Amino acid sequence: MPTVAVKRDELFQLLGKTYTDEEFDQLCFDFGVELDEITSEKEQIEREQGKDKASGASDVVEYKIDVPANRYDILCIEGISRGLLVFLEKLKAPRYTTVEPSGEKQRLTILPSTGQVRPHAVAAVLRNITFNQERYKSFIDLQEKLHQNLCRRRSLVAIGTHDLDTLKGPFTYDAKPPADIKFQPLNQTKEFTAPELMELYSKDAHLKQYLPIIQDKPVYPVIYDSNKVVLSMPPVINGNHSKITVNTRNVFIECTATDLHKAKTTLDTIVTMFSVYCEKQFTVEAAEVIQPDGTKINYPSLPYRFEEVNVERINKQVGINITAEQMAKYLTKMCLVTEPLKDGKNLKVEIPPTRAGIL
Template sequence: MSDPGSSCYKYLLDYTNILRIIFQDRYKSFIDLQDKLHQNICRRRTLVAIGTHDLDSIQGPFIYDAKPPTDIKFKALNQTEEYTAVELMQLYSGDSHLKSYLPIIQDKPVYPVIYDKNSVVLSMPPIINGEHSKITLETRNVFIECTATDLTKAKIVLDTIVTMFSQYCDEPFIVEQAEVIKPDGTSVIYPELAYRHEIVNVDDINKKVGINIDGDRMARLLTKMCLESEVIDGGKNLHVAIAYGYNNLNWTIPNTNTISNQFPLNKLTDLMRQEIAASGFTEVLTFALCSRDDIADKLRQDIKTRNAVQIANPKTLEFQVARTTLLPGILKTIYHNKNMPLPLKLFEISDVVFKDSKKDVGSRNERHLCAVNYSKSSGFEIIHGLLDRIMQLLEIPPSQDNSGYKIKAAEDATYFPGRCADIMVHGKSIGKLGVLHPEVITTFDLNLPCAALELNLEALK
């Protein structure tokens, strides 16, 4: 006969493990929320920095101060010994996660630091928290602090993080406010969790939603959706349709003669994809971002001539710029599929991006078509044949004058000397085709010849 006590002990262990898994998921979710806020509204901690601490390990009141880096010394998060702020800067200069935040305060004469009542360092924002107050799966009370250079952003971030985390509290959706005393002696209570009040016209809301109810009923419906309303000259409008019931809205035809139609360039692109696939090529879809090397050094080009849009804060070396050509993406795809039967005939029709000071956003998109043949022989005739098929579909006849299309010998460092040509349409170059230079092929870790074609579809208007 089994021991009943041992069974109870087993069930207790199982229950404990289940609770640990739940707490661990909540902990990861909380940290993930903090990271996402740091990357987005906090603008990589330049506007707001968030610190989370085990409240049971520290004592208030808390002091937000600024001191010379040599005067700040504490044990940073996940460290085993104390360092000064200067030493921490050197320590984290090689850290892939934290080194991008160091310039925010690195050259300043004083660094921000937060102490508790017993001079225990909570954090040195926006770089690192202290080890002493770090939260764990056993933490029962969490203290959240936000430091910022933008008060509006700080309020938004604080309201967001406390309200989202409040669902995990012992008493869900309950947060405890804290008093903040300013340098001038005045005080304010955070988080404010303030309501935003809007005054809108009742008739205007009825017209936009497509209903006909009076202000009193509209206010009742809004209050029902936890948006307290009162009738003055209008009410809140954000959730009127939801409170009223979507199924209660009548379908109506807009009083306009506008007829929708597919964007011509997209229609051309869709038709072109089908025809090129019918010619024996396989379509690929690659990333719109790439490294500087992909569009410059690997293609034997100068990055200064590529007119590329730079990413201000790239997450990895693979996403530094917006692509200016589709060729690197296809060559990378071939590299990852070298074990497939030859020949590999791939194509892509997508946008590339160039800097353009004439545009209000400083850049412009171009719809490009790129195709590559990878085999034991270059297959230039295959790529040339694909070009002829494309022009046939576009009803552009071959011609030696400017009335149609032709290819014209050209020199391009990406292509093998004497094996490159400009694609001329009505006397204007819209792209290139040819055999890729051996150095280009080897930089993408390929070992067989390639013939490639790339042209600007938008230039065919």
């Protein structure tokens, strides 16, 4: 069960209300998550390393919230606050939509060589987004949580996010012999070949766990822009050239994968959570991905679908006895917009793109 750490006062500001710890604990229980711990950076350091090590650490109160493993939509403060506001009936569930760009669409071409190592890729653009330090940190944290959870430590999916204004499309997803790949990786000051990077990161506590995914392959994945600038060598590291900062206004997102379904879910999760900060809220600019056979697919898909469910059957399975109208209200409060059908025995439930865990 993933744990999400959020700053208490920031969360309360988003919710438009201040709660006591006991009141918020009850709200979490009602919503179906658990307030696991109330702490601060200073308190954690004192507990783990002693008081003398905590000098200068932040005493901002943090809530650590345990969320279900299939609730990718509440792995960040944006998703938690949005979900709680809908649950409290202070907000209607947003409608997430893809839009066409005003100019040329960003394109990513997958070359056949990638089939040897990591055959799938999806992409999208968050246009005219506004970051600040907290939003930026949350954006990075969500990627890390997805990597550890849905992406299975990057073995199924690896996420790359880039400052689009530093790049020039169209983009190419290729796979090359390691010695043929050379670029300046994230937060480094010089270029390395791929074998040199594997040696460098074999001593890195964070990145060394991802090296075995590709290190024995004859070719390594790599994404270029039209000027041969390297965006990333997934699933290990992004290029420094297109590094995201708080000043980034347009974000190009690429996800490479061995599991296409998981890649689409990962992309949908990122763009639905952070499109709230775009100039046109909850809209995502479509990108075109060209498959090795020439097929063209637009992403993100952001699928909405409907399910018809029987009220009596649900009552029986859950062990409750409520009306179709009550059931529809409860489901709608969980971002599953629902209406009773005319027969009074069944419900029409809309499953949004944020709830891929509902089969």
